[in-house]
Amino acid sequence: MSGLSTREALRDSARTAAESLEDAARWARGWLAVSAALLLAQAALPAAQVVFLERLVDSLSAGQPSWGPLLGLTAVVGAMYPLGQIGLAATQRMALRLRLRYRVDLAHAAARLAPSRLARADVTTDLEASQAATAVMDVVAGRTLQVLGAGVTSVVLCAVVWEINPVSGLLVLAALVPTVLAFTGISRMEARGWPLVATADRRAAYATEQLVQQRPGTELAVLGTGGKVAELIAGRRTEATKVLDRMIGSAMLWEFAAALATAALFGGALVALVRGGASGAGTAAAVAGTISGLNAIRLCGYAFGTIITASPQARIYRRFVASVPPAAPQLVVRDVGSLELDSVSFTYPGADRPALRDVSIRAERGEMIALVGVNGAGKTTAVNTLVGMLTPSTGRVLLDGRDAAALTEPERLGHFGLLVQEFGKFEFGLRDIVALGAPGPVTDDAVRRALESAEAQTFTGRMPDGLGTQLGQQWGGTGVSGGQWQRLALARIYLRGAGVWILDEPTSAIDAEAEREIFSELRRTRHERITVVVSHRAWTLRELDRIYVLDEGVVVQEGRYDELLAADGGRFAEMFRDQMKK
Numbered sequence: 085m086s087g088l089s090t091r092e093a094l095r096d097s098a099r100t101a102a103e104s105l106e107d108a109a110r111w112a113r114g115w116l117a118v119s120a121a122l123l124l125a126q127a128a129l130p131a132a133q134v135v136f137l138e139r140l141v142d143s144l145s146a147g148q149p150s151w152g153p154l155l156g157l158t159a160v161v162g163a164m165y166p167l168g169q170i171g172l173a174a175t176q177r178m179a180l181r182l183r184l185r186y187r188v189d190l191a192h193a194a195a196r197l198a199p200s201r202l203a204r205a206d207v208t209t210d211l212e213a214s215q216a217a218t219a220v221m222d223v224v225a226g227r228t229l230q231v232l233g234a235g236v237t238s239v240v241l242c243a244v245v246w247e248i249n250p251v252s253g254l255l256v257l258a259a260l261v262p263t264v265l266a267f268t269g270i271s272r273m274e275a276r277g278w279p280l281v282a283t284a285d286r287r288a289a290y291a292t293e294q295l296v297q298q299r300p301g302t303e304l305a306v307l308g309t310g311g312k313v314a315e316l317i318a319g320r321r322t323e324a325t326k327v328l329d330r331m332i333g334s335a336m337l338w339e340f341a342a343a344l345a346t347a348a349l350f351g352g353a354l355v356a357l358v359r360g361g362a363s364g365a366g367t368a369a370a371v372a373g374t375i376s377g378l379n380a381i382r383l384c385g386y387a388f389g390t391i392i393t394a395s396p397q398a399r400i401y402r403r404f405v406a407s408v409p410p411a412a413p414q415l416v417v418r419d420v421g422s423l424e425l426d427s428v429s430f431t432y433p434g435a436d437r438p439a440l441r442d443v444s445i446r447a448e449r450g451e452m453i454a455l456v457g458v459n460g461a462g463k464t465t466a467v468n469t470l471v472g473m474l475t476p477s478t479g480r481v482l483l484d485g486r487d488a489a490a491l492t493e494p495e496r497l498g499h500f501g502l503l504v505q506e507f508g509k510f511e512f513g514l515r516d517i518v519a520l521g522a523p524g525p526v527t528d529d530a531v532r533r534a535l536e537s538a539e540a541q542t543f544t545g546r547m548p549d550g551l552g553t554q555l556g557q558q559w560g561g562t563g564v565s566g567g568q569w570q571r572l573a574l575a576r577i578y579l580r581g582a583g584v585w586i587l588d589e590p591t592s593a594i595d596a597e598a599e600r601e602i603f604s605e606l607r608r609t610r611h612e613r614i615t616v617v618v619s620h621r622a623w624t625l626r627e628l629d630r631i632y633v634l635d636e637g638v639v640v641q642e643g644r645y646d647e648l649l650a651a652d653g654g655r656f657a658e659m660f661r662d663q664m665k666k
């Protein structure tokens with residue numbers, strides 16, 4: 085954007101203005117019509133003022149005062165303020181509807197983003213910029229009408245003043261030019277400045293969240309080190325403020341120069357009128373009309389500036405929303421006979437060694453297998469290649485014997501119920517929290533069964549409003565402990581009922597008694613699916629069909645719990661012997 089020429093910036097703004105009017109015609113047609121009619125009527129007032137004033141002064145000079153022009157003038161002057169106010173209210177009501185629409189469309193687009201795109205930093209940045217854009221795009225249609233109205237004012241005024249003095253008429257029209265040029269310059273400068281402000285703001289907002297959110301905020305308060313985070317915030321906010329300050333300073337200079345040039349052009353128009361030998365009536369009328377016109381052009385400058393500043397953001401919004409494909413049908417594949425990682429290797433971009441090397445893992449329907457290994461061994465990477473969030477450098481992932489690479493992302497994800505370590509703590513109503521597990525409609529009975537299977541009925545059964553209970557104290561709802569949140573996340577997996585379950589430390593925050601219940605339920609229902617557990621807890625591995633031991637990206641051992649523990653000098657025995665002594 086920083087390289088945009090004035091012509092490109094103007095073309096961009098014209099496109100943004102046209103697209104906004106199209107949006108308004110689609111979603112706020114009534115208010116668009118009302119606003120346009122009011123602004124058009126208002127635009128004609130300065131010229132009408134000239135005509136009536138000239139006639140009135142003429143009739144007075146002739147010694148025969150005429151009531152028609154006086155009444156006309158009274159109507160024009162009387163209408164100026166109310167028309168402006170009502171027109172403004174109408175454009176605000178149009179903007180409200182547009183903002184709602186832009187926000188809803190953005191939410192739907194964000195909801196359609198595939199996990200592989202969500203993982204990209206540029207996509208998250210565009211998403212945040214689009215969110216910010218909705219707060220400025222909503223007014224563009226109204227501002228476009230104001231600019232068009234000011235154009236009409238200038239042209240009509242130029243025409244009537246032309247009748248009195250052509251040079252003066254042209255100068256009135258030319259008075260638009262400095263304003264347009266100044267705001268074009270300002271917008272180009274802002275296009276360079278805003279990304280810097282946005283980055284600093286994003287970082288400051290992130291740091292602020294750490295301070296004010298209950299969990300990280302409490303941790304910092306206990307450590308007594310919140311002040312360090314406050315310093316980080318101060319640094320970022322100061323950075324942003326400096327850039328903004330420079331931007332406002334330059335904008336002031338641009339606007340001042342434009343105001344001088346406009347005043348000079350109007351001055352020239354007045355001089356041309358006085359010296360042009362027009363009648364006293366004509367001169368008086370044109371002077372009064374020109375002063376009203378100056379006001380309209382000042383407003384136009386502001387409106388034009390808003391459009392030109394909003395257009396880079398509007399462009400990001402439209403590009404982002406258009407880049408998200410239409411909603412694909414979300415399905416859950418319940419019957420999966422087998423899965424396999426077949427000699428899979430994977431290296432992260434820029435890494436000097438592979439995170440997975442020639443890893444082969446398989447499981448059949450009804451089996452429960454485990455991936456174990458120390459931190460950084462490659463478990464999460466293996467899971468991510470399995471579900472398709474990472475593409476193997478070599479090797480294949482097979483689902484029911486077929487290469488999973490041939491499936492679309494939603495088709496592939498439909499095979500899995502994935503419980504990750506950083507599961508969502510969604511502070512919605514209880515029913516909604518669990519229903520998020522499955523794409524389609526969900527019955528209350530299904531929600532209750534899922535809660536029971538995940539050992540969550542013990543605490544949800546006591547909630548004040550049943551399945552309608554709001555969770556999260558910040559909403560005045562019921563507070564839930566870490567382990568209870570984990571059980572709710574597991575309930576989503578039960579409700580989903582996919583053919584393959586991948587449970588990464590599913591009971592890490594859960595007490596031993598509930599953990600035993602949860603694993604016994606998982607074993608009882610194992611025949612319906614393939615279960616892959618990632619765990620560091622020895623006893624949860626005991627009754628599993630096969631355990632794969634990963635070390636530095638390689639499967640170094642494979643077998644049942646007892647076999648692996650008995651293998652002297654093996655990696656598994658080394659890792660878990662201490663746990664077994666306890």
Ligand SMILES: Nc1ncnc2c1ncn2[C@@H]1O[C@H](COP(=O)(O)OP(=O)(O)OP(=O)(O)O)[C@@H](O)[C@H]1O
Binds near residue numbers: 433463
């Ligand atoms: N996004 C990434 N970019 C580069 N390297 C990564 C990335 N994610 C993980 N790694 C590296 O890949 C290796 C395997 O990481 P992985 O997250 O799969 O381990 P893990 O076994 O799941 O560990 P943990 O038990 O801590 O969750 C590690 O050396 C890690 O540093």
